[in-house]
Amino acid sequence: MEISTFVNVMRDSAGIPFYPVVFQGLYVLTWALHAAFVLLALGSMGLSLYGSTQQKSSPYWKILTPHLIMTGKISISILIVLGVAPLLFTQVIYDSGWYVANTLSGAWVFIFIYALVIGYMMYYWYQSANKKGSSSSTLIGIISFGILIFCGVLMHNFAVEAISPTKWMEWYAPNGVIDNAGWNMHLDLIRLGFMVSLMIPVTGIFMQNYTQFLSTRKDFEPKYLEFVKSLGTKLAIFGLLISAVLFALWMQKESLLLHPLSLATVASVVLLLLLAIGNKNSYVTTGILVVVALLISSVRELIRYKIMSGVGYDLYGYPMNLEWETIIMFLLTFVVLGFTGIAFILTMAWKVGKTEGVYTATEGSAVSRLANASLVLFILWIVVYFGWGMVALFKNTL
Amino acid sequence: MDLLGFYPLFYVPEIGSAWLMGLTGAIHIMASHTSVGAAILFAFLAHKAQKENRTDLYDYMKRYGMFLLIFSYVIGSITGPGIWYTATAASPRGISALIHNFVWVWATEWVFFVYEVIGVFALIYFMDKVDRKTHLKLTYTFALASVGTLALIIGIISFMMWPGTDAYYATGSASDAFFGTNTFPHMFLRIGFMIMMSGIIGMIISSAMHKENKELSEELTQKMGWVSLLGGFVTVFFFMWYINTLPANAQALLEMAKDSIIMNRIILAILFSLYFFVAIIKPQWINRTIAITMMFVIGIVGVWPGEKLRETMRKPWVAGQYMYSNQIIGRDVPGKEIKSEVELIAAKGLLTVNPWIPDRLRTITPENKLEVGKLLTRIACSNCHSLEKDGLYRPLIKLAGPMGEEGIREYMKNVIGTGSSPYMPKIALPDEEYDAIAAYIASQAK
Numbered sequence: 001m002e003i004s005t006f007v008n009v010m011r012d013s014a015g016i017p018f019y020p021v022v023f024q025g026l027y028v029l030t031w032a033l034h035a036a037f038v039l040l041a042l043g044s045m046g047l048s049l050y051g052s053t054q055q056k057s058s059p060y061w062k063i064l065t066p067h068l069i070m071t072g073k074i075s076i077s078i079l080i081v082l083g084v085a086p087l088l089f090t091q092v093i094y095d096s097g098w099y100v101a102n103t104l105s106g107a108w109v110f111i112f113i114y115a116l117v118i119g120y121m122m123y124y125w126y127q128s129a130n131k132k133g134s135s136s137s138t139l140i141g142i143i144s145f146g147i148l149i150f151c152g153v154l155m156h157n158f159a160v161e162a163i164s165p166t167k168w169m170e171w172y173a174p175n176g177v178i179d180n181a182g183w184n185m186h187l188d189l190i191r192l193g194f195m196v197s198l199m200i201p202v203t204g205i206f207m208q209n210y211t212q213f214l215s216t217r218k219d220f221e222p223k224y225l226e227f228v229k230s231l232g233t234k235l236a237i238f239g240l241l242i243s244a245v246l247f248a249l250w251m252q253k254e255s256l257l258l259h260p261l262s263l264a265t266v267a268s269v270v271l272l273l274l275l276a277i278g279n280k281n282s283y284v285t286t287g288i289l290v291v292v293a294l295l296i297s298s299v300r301e302l303i304r305y306k307i308m309s310g311v312g313y314d315l316y317g318y319p320m321n322l323e324w325e326t327i328i329m330f331l332l333t334f335v336v337l338g339f340t341g342i343a344f345i346l347t348m349a350w351k352v353g354k355t356e357g358v359y360t361a362t363e364g365s366a367v368s369r370l371a372n373a374s375l376v377l378f379i380l381w382i383v384v385y386f387g388w389g390m391v392a393l394f395k396n397t398l
Numbered sequence: 399m400d401l402l403g404f405y406p407l408f409y410v411p412e413i414g415s416a417w418l419m420g421l422t423g424a425i426h427i428m429a430s431h432t433s434v435g436a437a438i439l440f441a442f443l444a445h446k447a448q449k450e451n452r453t454d455l456y457d458y459m460k461r462y463g464m465f466l467l468i469f470s471y472v473i474g475s476i477t478g479p480g481i482w483y484t485a486t487a488a489s490p491r492g493i494s495a496l497i498h499n500f501v502w503v504w505a506t507e508w509v510f511f512v513y514e515v516i517g518v519f520a521l522i523y524f525m526d527k528v529d530r531k532t533h534l535k536l537t538y539t540f541a542l543a544s545v546g547t548l549a550l551i552i553g554i555i556s557f558m559m560w561p562g563t564d565a566y567y568a569t570g571s572a573s574d575a576f577f578g579t580n581t582f583p584h585m586f587l588r589i590g591f592m593i594m595m596s597g598i599i600g601m602i603i604s605s606a607m608h609k610e611n612k613e614l615s616e617e618l619t620q621k622m623g624w625v626s627l628l629g630g631f632v633t634v635f636f637f638m639w640y641i642n643t644l645p646a647n648a649q650a651l652l653e654m655a656k657d658s659i660i661m662n663r664i665i666l667a668i669l670f671s672l673y674f675f676v677a678i679i680k681p682q683w684i685n686r687t688i689a690i691t692m693m694f695v696i697g698i699v700g701v702w703p704g705e706k707l708r709e710t711m712r713k714p715w716v717a718g719q720y721m722y723s724n725q726i727i728g729r730d731v732p733g734k735e736i737k738s739e740v741e742l743i744a745a746k747g748l749l750t751v752n753p754w755i756p757d758r759l760r761t762i763t764p765e766n767k768l769e770v771g772k773l774l775t776r777i778a779c780s781n782c783h784s785l786e787k788d789g790l791y792r793p794l795i796k797l798a799g800p801m802g803e804e805g806i807r808e809y810m811k812n813v814i815g816t817g818s819s820p821y822m823p824k825i826a827l828p829d830e831e832y833d834a835i836a837a838y839i840a841s842q843a844k
Contacts, residue, residue: 005401005753006401006753009401009402009403009753010403010404010405010753011403012403012491012494012495012497012498013403013495013727013734013735013736013737014495014498014499014570014731014734014736015498015734015735016498016501017498017499017501017502017572018502023501026505074519077471077472077475077515077519078515078516080475080476080479080515081475081508081511081512081514081515082512083479084478084479084508084511085505085508087479087482088497088501088504088505088508089501089505091486091493091494091497092497092498092501095494095497095498098486099405099486099490099491099493099494100405100406102408102483102486102487102490103405103406103407103408103486103487103490104406104408105487106408106410106415106487106488107408107410109483109484109486109487110418110483110484110487112483113422113476113477113479113480113483113484114480116476117472117473117476117477117480120472120476121468121472121473124467124468124472168406169754169756172406172754173754173756176756176757176758176759177756178407178754178756178773180406180407180408180409180776181408181409182408182409182410182487319735321570321733321734321735323502323571323572325571325572325573326500326501326502326503326506326572326573326576327502329502329503329506330502330503330505330506330509333506333509333510334505334506334509337509338509338512338513341513341539341543342512342513342516344536344539345513345516345517345520345536346516348520348524348528348532348536349520349524352524352527352528355527358526358527358528358529359527359528359529360528360529360532361528361529361531361532367532368532371532371535371536371539372535374535374539375535375538375539375542378538378539378542378543378546379542381542381546382542382545382546382549385546385549388573388577389576389577389581389582392573392574392576392577393562393577393578393579393581393582395565396562396563396565396574396577397563397579
C-alpha cells in the first residue's frame with residue numbers, strides 16, 4: 001500500500017471548515033503560548049525545590065521560594081488551558097498523525113491524564129507543606145515535579161509518534177502481529193532535551209521581570225531584588241547556552257541547520273542572550289523571548305510539514321467545507337471579548353501587584369472601564385447566543 | 399484500492415477502551431458542573447455581601463474558592479481534555495467527526511476557558527486586594543464566562559445524541575448541528591444540576607466552619623440547602639422536557655430500562671430532598687462527614703448511572719447519528735459530502751477496506767481464521783462489548799456464545815447485517831468474514 005494513500009485516507013470525511021493555513025498559523029501561535037507556561041511551570045517549580053532546601057538559612061530564599069511555588073501553580077493551570085488550543089488545531093489538519101499516535105499509545109494517554117491529576121494535586125500539597133514549614137515539603141515537591149516531567153515525556157512521545165508515519169504500521173503490528181495494548185513509547189532524546197532545557201532561560205528571564213516589576217514596591221528590600229536579579233541573569237545566560245547547543249544538535253539531526261528559520265532562531269537567541277546579559281529592560285527581553293518561542297514553534301511545524309508532505313500528505317488540499325457562522329463567532333469572541341476580558345484581569349493584576357494594600361479602581365480608570373466593557377460584552381454574547389439559537393431552531397422546526 | 403479512514407485499534411481487556419472515557423467523563427462532570435454552579439453561586443454571594451456589607455461571606459467564598467481550585471481547576475481542568483484524550487484513543491473517528499464539525503465552537507469555548515482559569519485565581523487571591531465593586535464585576539463576568547462554557551459545549555454533546563432535526567444533513571452547517579431540539583432542554587437540565595452541585599459542595603465548606611463560627615456555618619448550610627433544592631427542582635423539571643426531545647432509538651432504549659430508571663430517580667429525589675430539607679430545618683445536623691458522603695452518593699448513584707444511560711441511549715451512534723460506535727460511517731450527510739461506508743464494507747469486507755490490517759491477515763485461511771475472527775470482532779464489537787468470557791460490560795462471549803457458531807453467523811447476517819437491531823450498528827460483511835467472527839466467538843465460549 002502506498003504510504004501517501006494511507007496518510008490521506010485518514011483525513012476526516014467532513015473536511016475542514018476553513019483554510020488549512022489558518023489552522024496552521026493558530027497552531028503555531030497557541031503552541032508557543034502553551035509551551036511558554038510549560039517551561040515557566042517546570043522551571044519555577046524546579047528552582048523552588050532548591051529554594052526549599054535553602055530557605056531555613058537564607059532570608060532571600062525564604063521570600064523567593066513561596067513566590068516560585070505560586071508561579072508554578074498558576075502556570076500549570078494556564079498551561080493546561082492554553083494547551084487545549086494547539087490540541088484542537090492539530091486534530092483538524094493533522095488528524096491522521098494525532099489519532100494514530102493516541103491509539104498506538106492509548107494506555108499512556110490514559111496514564112497521562114491521571115498522572116497529571118496526581119502530579120498537580122501533589123503540587124498543591126507541596127505548597128501547603130512548604131507554607132507550614134513541614135520537613136517533608138521538598139520530598140513532596142520532588143515527587144510532584146517528577147510526575148509532571150513524566151507527563152511532559154509522554155506528551156513528547158505522542159508528538160514524536162505523530163510525525164513518524166513510516167513507522168506506524170511497524171509499531172502497530174510488529175512482524176504482522178497486531179498489538180492493541182497501546183503501550184508504544186518512542187522518544188527523540190535530543191528534541192526532548194532541548195525542549196526541557198528551555199525551562200532554565202525562561203525562568204531566568206521571568207526572574208528578571210519579577211525584580212523589575214517589584215522594584216517600585218517599597219516593601220521589597222533592594223538587596224533581595226538584586227539577589228533575585230543576579231540569579232535570574234545567571235540562569236538566563238547559562239540556560240540559553242545549553243539550549244543553543246541542543247538546538248544546533250537537533251537541527252543538525254533534522255538536516256535543517258542552515259534553513260532560514262533555524263538561522264533566524266539562532267539570531268534571535270543571540271539577541272536574547274545579549275539582552276539578558278545587559279538586563280536593562282526585562283520587558284523588552286521578554287518581547288524577544290516571545291519571538292523566539294514563535295520561531296521554535298514554527299520550526300516544529302516545519303519539521304512536521306516536511307515529514308508529512310514528504311510521504312505525500314496533502315495538507316493544503318484537505319477538502320474544505322467553509323463554515324462562516326461559527327468562525328465569525330470565534331473571531332469576534334476571541335478578538336473583542338477575549339482581548340477585553342483578559343486585558344481587564346491582567347490590568348487589574350498589574351495594579352494589584354504594584355499596590356501595597358488594597359487597590360481601588362476609580363471611576364474612569366482603565367480597570368474600571370475594562371471591567372464595565374467586559375461585563376457588557378459577556379451579557380451581549382449570551383443574548384446573541386440565545387437569539388441565534390432560537391432563530392436556528394425555529395427555522396428548522398417550524 | 400478501496401480504503402476507508404480507519405485508525406489503529408486500542409483495546410483494553412475486560413472493560414473495553416470506551417469505559418475509560420466513561421470513567422473520566424463521570425469525574426469531569428462532577429468537577430465541571432460544580433465549577434459552573436459555584437460561579438453562579440459566587441455571583442449571588444458577592445452581590446449579597448456587597449449590598450448588605452456582609453464581609454463574613456467573603457471568608458466563606460475564599461474557602462469555597464480554595465476547594466474549587468483543586469476540585470474543579472485541577473481535577474476538572476485536566477479531566478476535561480482527559481475525556482477528549484481518552485475518546486481519541488477509544489473512538490478516534492467519533493471525536494474527529496465532532497472536531498471537524500465544531501472546531502470553531504470549541505475554539506470559542508477555549509476563549510471562555512482562558513478567561514475562567516485566569517479569572518478564578520484573580521477572584522480568589524484578589525478578594526482582599528481589590529475594591530469590592532471591582533471584585534463584584536469580576537465575579538459577575540466569571541459567572542457569565544462559566545455559563546458560556548456550558549452554552550458552548552452543550553450543543554456539541556447534544557449533537558453526539560443527535561442533530562435534533564434533519565437540517566444538518568442537508569446543509570452540513572455547524573449552526574444547524576449545534577442548535578437541535580435537544581440543546582436547550584439539555585442545557586437547562588445541566589444548569590439545574592450545576593446549581594444543585596454548588597449547594598452540595600457548599601455544604602461541605604459551610605459544615606467545616608462550624609467550630610470557628612457556628613452561626614455563620616448554620617446560616618450558610620441553610621442557604622446551601624435552599625440552593626440545592628432549587629437546583630434539584632430545575633434538574634427534575636428539565637429532565638422531563640429533555641427526555642421528550644430524544645430520538646426514536648434513544649426512546650426505544652429508554653423504554654427498555656424505564657422502570658428501573660424511574661425507580662432509581664425517585665429514590666434519589668426523595669433521598670436528596672430529605673437531605674436538603676434537613677439542611678434547611680436543622681442545619682446543625684449536617685456535619686462535614688455527612689456532606690462529603692452525600693457528594694460521593696450523588697457521584698456514584700446519580701452521575702455515573704446517568705452518564706452511562708446517556709451513553710447507552712446514543713447507541714448505535716456516537717456522533718450526529720452518522721458515525722457508528724464502531725467507527726463506521728453509517729449514513730450519508732450530503733451537506734458535508736459524507737458518504738455511508740456500510741455498502742462498501744458489505745461488498746469488500748473489513749479486511750480489504752481497513753488500512754491497518756497486516757497483509758498476512760487480509761485473506762482468510764483455515765490457519766488464520768480464528769486470529770482474523772478475533773481481530774474482526776475487536777474492530778466491529780469492542781467499542782461496546784467486553785470480549786473476555788467474564789468481561790465486565792455487555793460481555794459478548796456470554797451474550798452470543800450460547801447461540802453456537804451457526805446461530806452467531808445467522809444472527810449477525812440477518813439481524814446485525816440488516817440493521818434490524820435498534821441499538822447495534824449495521825454490520826454488513828461478506829460471508830467469509832461473518833464465518834471468521836462466528837468461529838472465533840464460538841471458540842471462546844467453549
